[in-house]
Amino acid sequence: MPFTAHDDHSGASAEERFNAFVVARTPALSRTAYLLTGDAHLAEDLVQTALFKAARSWHRIEGDPEPYVRRILYTQNVSWWRSRRRMREHALPEQYDAATPAADPDLRLTLEQALGRLTTRQRTVLVLRYFEDLTEVQAAEVLGIGAGTVKSIGRQALARLRTLAPELAELVGEPAGGSA
Amino acid sequence: MTGRLREELQRLGEVAPVVEVPADTWSRGRRARRRDQALTLAAVAAVLAVVGGLVAWLPQRDQPPVADTDSLGVPERLYSVPERMSDRRLDDTWSSGEVTDDLAVGVAAAAWVTEAGLPVVVDAAEGDYHLLDLPDFGGNNSHVADGFTPPTVALAPDGRSLAYSYASLDPEGDEAFETRDAAAAEPIPSGLRVLDLVTGDLRTVEIAGFDGTAVSQIAWSPGSTWLAWVGAHQGTWTPDGSGAEFPTGGRVAPGATTSQPLRLGDHESATLAVDDTGEVWAVDEGRLVRWTGGEPRGVAVRGDIWPRHAVLTSGGLAVGTRDELEVGLIDARGRVSRIQANGDLPVGGGSAEVLGTLGDDLVVRTRSADDTDGQLLLLSTDGAAEVVGSVEPGVPDTLSLATGLMTAERPSVERPAPDWPWSYERWVLVLAGLAFAVATVASFVTWLRRRLKGAST
Incomplete structure (x- = not known):
């Protein structure tokens, strides 16, 4: 049964509904945040920030608060990536986004490690498309960008995974099917 | 296959630690x-304060509706004209765009000359202020305006005519005028002009004598028919200055273009008034002269007076005093009595000037010694006084009123304050102040948001 931010005829106060939402949805939000950041501490910050903002704007949320909270997760993560200060404090994995020698025969990366070497935007698109199961249009709407941009970023992300970890090619498929 | 990728992502997500969410x-x-709400309110209040402050600083806009032309009257408040309106160009012409040569302004309520020599007429219908470029007005020449016999204007009591001193100091087309030999040249055409404020027509009363005549005081009879004047013949007169002066005066019959001379002798500082029969009374601090066209009859003034503006009444010549609550009355024998104003009136150590009559009452302008407003009083012979208007201290003593437009029931009317164009300095100050206020509010809001955001996260 989906949560509602306001009166659901249960007689619960707004605070009680918020707390119930937190208890029920934090595990799922934590998974998404972890995949988005690739870092447990950043994921914790991200979820706590999203829930704090949701509490602050609870009066404006209509219906199910989860889309609102998730949108904060996605956009806040991109926002942090843009923050140089944040980058210095947390040494985000994007600093390794510089081209890694693709021909390094000793490079063997797990999917987790490879995700960590994508840009935040690439990783976010992959999470939205293949973890949240959103279409390109839905992902574009959530991120506030064009569907074409989502498609382009997704294709770049898959290509980069193939480059970073050829042994993962089986996971990400052939280039032609990258945006499926 | 991306289906495998989806499975792997699900697997990775499953091992993600569940975030601890703080209970608070x-x-x-x-x-x-x-x-956030308090911040929004503060920002709104700050913007309102800035906007409100600017609005309060701007000229008052919520003025009463303008009266129609059937309700001519004297404004209950007369405002001074900003000095910048009297600025001149290098060739002495007026530089303000507010100065006009459109002289048909309609019936007027008040008129005066600014300290810099610019004629001001306040119309009686709407209370608009007209700065007039009067043809050959003596004040158009800065040397004359600043001289010993400054030019003046006098508004007729009916408000329809404006008499003024004129002097063609720079006749059009006379290229040799600037370098003329003063001793050999023809006298400067000068004297009185009467402007019909309704039609814009001019009547010239040239007053011959020596190098020209500088008229410094003009009086209308109560019925706006006769004119009397005093001034000085100029021994030497050029656009750049004047030489010896010889006091003189005269009267002008209704509609006449000539002046009948009045021999004032050495009473060069005489103040005069004329009635509707043409009888002139002229007075200085020691002598009263009455003149009906024949030989002037003079008597000594027995009493301390301060001859400034004067008005003829049935009881004699009413003159102002150096006490703002007192008016002098000189009878035909030169005896001086005083009318002391009763009632709760402001006292600022100033002076009183008699501007006209309203029935049996005198219309008196009081001036304080400080920069506070003066009053317009209706003063009866028994001393009863009623304040019917106010005059800003910057309005000079050349003020004349159309007292014929005043009635006992409605001595003055409400009119809007003049809306002068902003000065360059004011524009700069307003724009700079606005920019500063916006920057201050924006900085404060930004600072507060950052601080609150930092405290929250």
């Missing part, structure tokens, strides 16, 4: 919400 997240969120 809700209360912190609501506190932040209240701070």
Whole structure:
């Protein structure tokens, strides 16, 4: 049964509904945040920030608060990536986004490690498309960008995974099917 | 296959640690919400304060509706004209765009000459201020305006005519005028002009004598028919200055273009008034002269007076005093009595000037010694006084009123304040102040948001 931010005829106060939402949805939000950041501490910050903002704007949320909270997760993560200060404090994995020698025969990366070497935007698109199961249009709407941009970023992300970890090619498929 | 990728992502997500959410997240969120509201209110209040301050600083706009032309009257408040309106170009012409040569301004309520020599007429229908470029007005020449016999204007009591001193100091087409030999040249055409304020027509009363005549005081009879004047013949007169002066005066019959001379002798500082029969009374600090066209009859003034503006009444010549609550009355024998104003009136150590009559009452302008407003009083012979208007201290003593437009029931009317164009300095100050205020508010809001945001997270 989906949560509602306001009166659901249960007689619960707004605070009680918020707390119930937190208890029920934090595990799922934590998974998404972890995949988005690739870092447990950043994921914790991200979820706590999203829930704090949701509490602050609870009066404006209509219906199910989860889309609102998730949108904060996605956009806040991109926002942090843009923050140089944040980058210095947390040494985000994007600093390794510089081209890694693709021909390094000793490079063997797990999917987790490879995700960590994508840009935040690439990783976010992959999470939205293949973890949240959103279409390109839905992902574009959530991120506030064009569907074409989502498609382009997704294709770049898959290509980069193939480059970073050829042994993962089986996971990400052939280039032609990258945006499926 | 991306289906495998989806499975792997699900697997990775399953091992993600569940985030600990602080128990006070809700209360912190609501506190932040209240701070946001307070911040919004503060920003709105700041903007309102800035806008309100600017609006209050701007010229008052919520003025009463303008009366229609059937309700001519004297404004209950007369405002001084900003000095910048009297600025001149290098060739002595007026530089303000507000100065006009459109002289048909309609019936007027008040008129005066600014300290810099610019004629001001306040119309009686709407209370508009007209700065007039009068043809050959003596004040158009800065040397004359600043001289010993400054030019003047006098508004007729009916408000329809404006008499003024004129002097063609720079006749059009006379290229040799600037370098003329003063001793050999023809006298400067000068004297009185009467402007019909309704039609814009001019009547010239040339007053011959020596190098020209500088008229410094003009009086209308109560019925706006006769004119009397005093001034000085100029021994030497050029556009750049004047030489010896010889006091003189005269009267002008209704509609006449000549003046009948009045021999004033050495009474060069005489103040005069004329009635509707043409009888002139002229007075200085020691002597009263009455003249009906024949030989002037003079008597000594027995009493201390301060001859400034004077008005003929049935009881004699009413003159102002150096006491703003007192008017002098000189009878035909030169005896001086005083009318002391009763009632609760402001006292500023100033002076009183008699501007006209309203029935049996005198219309008196009081002036304080400081920069506070003066009053327009209706003063009866028994001393009863009623304040019917106010005059800003910057309105000079050349003020004349159309007292014929005043009635006992409606001595003055409400009119809007003049809306002068902004000065360059004011524009700069307003724009700079606005920019500063906006920058201050923006900086404060930004600082507060950062601080609150930092405290919240």
